[in-house]
Amino acid sequence: MADAAQSDLGVLPEWNLADLYPGPTSAALSGDLDAAARDAKAFKTRFGGKVAGQSGRNLGGAIAEYERLDEIIGRVMSYAQLVYSGDMSSAENGKFYQSMQERVTVIGSDLLFFSLEINRIEDADLAERLQSPELAHYRSWLRDVRVFRPHQLSDELEEMLHEKSVAGRGAWMRLFDETMAGLRFEMDGETLTAAEVLDRLSHKDGAVREAAARSLAKVLGANTKLFALVTNTLAKDKEVEDKWRKYPQPISSRNRVNQVEDEVVEALVDAVSSRYSRLSHRYYAIKAKWFGVEQLDFWDRNAPLPDDDDTVISWDEARRTVLDAYGAFSPQMAKIGTRFFTDNWIDAPVRPGKASGAFSHPTVPSAHPYILLNYQGKTRDVMTLAHELGHGVHQVLAASQGHLLADTPLTLAETASVFGEMLTFRSMLATRSDTKQRRVMLASKVEDMLNTVVRQIAFHQFETRIHGERRNGELTPDAIGDIWMDIQHESLGPAIRFDDDYRAFWTYIPHFIHSPFYVYAYAFGDCLVNSLYAVYQDAEQGFAEKYLEMLSAGGTLRHQQLLAPFGLDASDPAFWSKGLAVIEGFIDELEAAG
Numbered sequence: 306m307a308d309a310a311q312s313d314l315g316v317l318p319e320w321n322l323a324d325l326y327p328g329p330t331s332a333a334l335s336g337d338l339d340a341a342a343r344d345a346k347a348f349k350t351r352f353g354g355k356v357a358g359q360s361g362r363n364l365g366g367a368i369a370e371y372e373r374l375d376e377i378i379g380r381v382m383s384y385a386q387l388v389y390s391g392d393m394s395s396a397e398n399g400k401f402y403q404s405m406q407e408r409v410t411v412i413g414s415d416l417l418f419f420s421l422e423i424n425r426i427e428d429a430d431l432a433e434r435l436q437s438p439e440l441a442h443y444r445s446w447l448r449d450v451r452v453f454r455p456h457q458l459s460d461e462l463e464e465m466l467h468e469k470s471v472a473g474r475g476a477w478m479r480l481f482d483e484t485m486a487g488l489r490f491e492m493d494g495e496t497l498t499a500a501e502v503l504d505r506l507s508h509k510d511g512a513v514r515e516a517a518a519r520s521l522a523k524v525l526g527a528n529t530k531l532f533a534l535v536t537n538t539l540a541k542d543k544e545v546e547d548k549w550r551k552y553p554q555p556i557s558s559r560n561r562v563n564q565v566e567d568e569v570v571e572a573l574v575d576a577v578s579s580r581y582s583r584l585s586h587r588y589y590a591i592k593a594k595w596f597g598v599e600q601l602d603f604w605d606r607n608a609p610l611p612d613d614d615d616t617v618i619s620w621d622e623a624r625r626t627v628l629d630a631y632g633a634f635s636p637q638m639a640k641i642g643t644r645f646f647t648d649n650w651i652d653a654p655v656r657p658g659k660a661s662g663a664f665s666h667p668t669v670p671s672a673h674p675y676i677l678l679n680y681q682g683k684t685r686d687v688m689t690l691a692h693e694l695g696h697g698v699h700q701v702l703a704a705s706q707g708h709l710l711a712d713t714p715l716t717l718a719e720t721a722s723v724f725g726e727m728l729t730f731r732s733m734l735a736t737r738s739d740t741k742q743r744r745v746m747l748a749s750k751v752e753d754m755l756n757t758v759v760r761q762i763a764f765h766q767f768e769t770r771i772h773g774e775r776r777n778g779e780l781t782p783d784a785i786g787d788i789w790m791d792i793q794h795e796s797l798g799p800a801i802r803f804d805d806d807y808r809a810f811w812t813y814i815p816h817f818i819h820s821p822f823y824v825y826a827y828a829f830g831d832c833l834v835n836s837l838y839a840v841y842q843d844a845e846q847g848f849a850e851k852y853l854e855m856l857s858a859g860g861t862l863r864h865q866q867l868l869a870p871f872g873l874d875a876s877d878p879a880f881w882s883k884g885l886a887v888i889e890g891f892i893d894e895l896e897a898a899g
Contacts, residue, residue, distance in 0.1 A: 313617040314682050320391075320675050321649035325384040325668060329401045334381065338408055341377045345415035348374065356422035357430075365439025368446070368709070371419055376669050376708040378409045383668035387675055393486030394658030403471075403479065410471045417460075417467050423447065424454040445861040446709045452561050456550035466546065474542055481535050481818045484528065486658050490520040499813060500661040500679040507607045507683060518604035522806035525813060532812040533782040540775040543821060555772035559822035563714040564863050565829075569876055573829055576881035577762040578796075584885070585759045586798030588751055588892050593800045600802040607756075610748055612741040617682035620653065627691045630732035631698075631725065635849040641698045645676060650697070653680040662815065663689050665696035665722075670704035670711055684749055687733075688726050695725025703859030711859040715823060717867065719830025720837070721856055723757070727838050744898055751891045754831060758888065761827040763796035764814065768822055785811065832884030833868075833875065839887070840871045 326334040352359070352367055359367060385405035389398045435441050457463070490502040493516060497505075505517035525532075543555065552558050553567075560567050577584075593601045595610060618626075624646055632639030645651050650673060652659075665676045674697045680686050699721035703711040730750050737743045770788045774780060780788075786808035793803060816823045841848050855867050864875050874880055 313619060314680065315619045315621050317620055317653040317680055318646065318649060318651050319654065320387070320652040320677075322384060322387055322675070324672050325380060325387070329385075329388060334384070337377050337381060338412070341374055341381075342408075342412050342415075345374055345412050349415045349418060352422075353418050354422070356419065357426050359434075361434030361437025361440040364434060365437055365442060367419070368440070368443045371416065372707065372709045374412075374416060376671060378412060379669045379708065380672065381405055382409055383666060383672070387666060387668075387677075389482075390660040390677055391652065392656065392658040393482050393660060399479070399483060406471045406475060410468055414464055414468055417464055420450050421457060421460055421463055424451055424457050443709065449564065449860065452564070456552060456558070456561075458549060462549070474539060477535050477539055477542075478818055481532070481815070482660070484531060485661065485813060485815070488524055488528070490517075490524050492516050492520045498655065498657055498659075498661070500655050500659070501681075503661070503813075504679075504681050504683070506604055507609060507685065509609050509613070511605065511608065514604040514608060515602070518602075519806060521813075522809055525809040526806075529782040529786075529809050529812060533780065533785055535818060536771065536785065537775060537779045539818060539821070540772050541779075543772065544776055556769065556822045559820075563716045563826065564860075565714065565716050566876070570825060570829075572876075572878050573825065573832065573881055574762055574765060576832075576878065576885060577758055577828060578766070580885055580889075581759065581796055581798065584888055584892065585755050585796060586800065587896070588755060589798055589800035591892070591896055592748070600800055603801055603803050603807050606797070606801060607752060610745050613745045613749075618684065618687055619682070620680065623680070623682075623687045623690055626687055626733060627694055627725075627729050630691070630729040631694070633732065634728050635853060637853060638698055638849075641701050642694050644673075644701075645694060645697055648673075650674065651676045651678065653678045655679045655681060661813075663693050665693045665700060667696075667700040667704075667711070670706075670708050673704075674700040684733075684746075685753065688729060688753060691725045691729035692722040695722035698725070699856045702853060702857040705857060706859035706861060710861050713860050714864075715820075715826035716829040716833075717864060719826050720833055723827075723830045723834040724837065724852075726753070727834055740898075744895065747891055747895060751888065751895065754888050754891070757831040758828045758885070759796055761824040763792050764816070764824040765822065765828075766796075767792045767811065768817060768824070771817075772821070829875075832881050833873075835884035835887035836873055836880060837868075837871060839883070840873065 326337075328334075348367075348370060356364070356367070382405060385402045389402035392398050431447065435444060435447075440447075458466075485499055488499055490497045490499070492502060492505070493513075497520075502517050502521055505513055506521075508514050508517070547555060547558065550558070556570065557567060560570055589601060589606070592610075593599060596605065596608075601608075628639050628642055628646075631642050652675070659679070660677060661679060663676070663678045665674050667674050676693045676697055678686070678689060678693065680690070696718065699713065699718065700711075703713055705711075730746070734743065734746050734750075737746050767789060770792070771780065771785065774784070774788070789811040790803065790808060793801075793807065811817070837852075841852075851870050855870070858867060868875060
């Protein structure tokens with residue numbers, strides 16, 4: 306970013322990771338690792354082969370000890386990942402991250418037996434022991450562990466897969482991360498990171514957008530063979546493990562993790578894909594008309610509207626905007642959110658080697674979440690801050706459940722983030738009285754929703770085809786590019802014009818590598834929030850309290866139970882139609898405005 310624009314942003318915060326550990330070589334970190342290794346071996350000696358014979362009270366005590374050990378491992382790996390994310394191009398950071406993975410994998414091997422033996426307890430026997438308060442506390446954790454019971458392998462195979470992951474799947478993920486972090490994109494005499502060149506795709510100047518797209522295409526295209534190898538290898542690795550575990554579909558294991566039924570996800574995908582013509586196709590045709598063309602070039606898909614003044618939003622203004630929106634809904638949400646700013650829980654600047662995109666890492670309940678951003682002063686960056694802060698507030702509230710019960714399925718984890726975006730958008734829209742400004746704001750929101758719903762379901766369809774066709778043999782870079790282009794044409798519609806430079810744009814999506822089939826969770830969360838927000842608008846007093854109670858439940862309740870107080874049911878196909886109708890309504894409003 307140019308110096309002038311950087312100065313307009315103000316002072317951007319960088320996180321302080323000392324709340325986890327003072328440093329990678331600190332005595333606190335090495336002490337935790339040594340103690341965890343010693344205690345894990347003692348735990349295995351005490352309970353290995355004896356879990357099924359424990360009383361309810363004793364099993365509850367054993368789970369509490371397991372929780373303590375697992376939280377230490379979680380703290381170590383959270384710290385290692387955050388250090389690594391801050392600069393993936395650093396050889397020292399890469400070495401540290403890998404060495405921590407290897408250490409905790411060894412420690413984890415001594416704990417692996419525990420959940421395996423729990424899953425060998427018969428349902429009736431476990432139900433009887435759950436009468437004990439000590440064990441009943443962990444009822445929801447036991448429920449989630451036992452979801453994988455039909456797919457569990459022998460102890461020896463489970464231990465082998467666990468130990469091998471660091472040199473297998475984990476190594477390929479690291480290769481992807483370090484390759485992406487090391488890529489540089491030449492553009493107009495500047496050398497840019499991936500985050501910076503992607504930001505140029507929403508620049509006011511169309512020539513800048515095209516130059517960014519061409520630079521992206523050139524560099525990504527030159528690395529397509531490597532990214533295809535990573536994709537093929539990980540897809541094959543997943544196929545082998547899925548076959549052994551007897552998962553019916555490539556997506557099935559993800560759905561088990563997300564605690565959502567296959568048919569619910571299928572209903573979501575069908576609902577969105579059947580409305581492509583009424584959502585993305587229609588909106589981009591309207592946008593093309595605003596630009597005075599029949600078709601938008603692919604680099605213009607996220608272009609600011611002609612009436613957009615492209616004002617740089619300072620960090621201080623972004624903070625005020627988001628916290629004010631949160632506070633108007635719930636003072637408690639704003640109070641929690643404020644701590645992220647005052648206590649250095651956010652890392653906002655763009656830096657060479659830093660992980661691209663944004664995330665909120667929950668770390669562990671005995672610490673607190675950390676947010677990574679690449680803040681560049683656009684309205685979308687403000688929305689990203691609102692999104693990640695929603696995750697952060699959710700993670701703080703859920704932490705009260707404790708380490709094993711705090712983790713929320715991805716489908717519900719996206720609820721708080723998207724709801725935070727909606728609160729911020731509605732707050733910002735209310736301040737816009739000028740018709741043109743309101744249209745710009747509304748169009749920006751529609752584009753964000755299309756990127757969250759249509760785009761992510763299209764990504765899901767891309768993954769589904771890749772994993773399906775990989776089972777017939779390795780896919781060439783051209784074959785992957787063909788699948789990518791087919792899905793893009795289908796999902797974005799005839800108002801977007803593509804050329805061959807777009808064929809490599811699948812390569813930079815990290816979710817395909819790190820979390821196969823993660824992406825539908827975004828669409829799940831957006832549609833859920835649209836329905837939830839409609840309830841909020843019609844609600845009497847008490848909605849905010851029920852909402853915060855839902856977030857505080859962490860992973861203890863499933864989506865049916867969490868949504869019931871709001872009169873919502875994600876297993877009802879009409880639920881998805883209600884959420885998508887909100888997007889259609891916004892597009893109707895834009896179409897009527899001309």
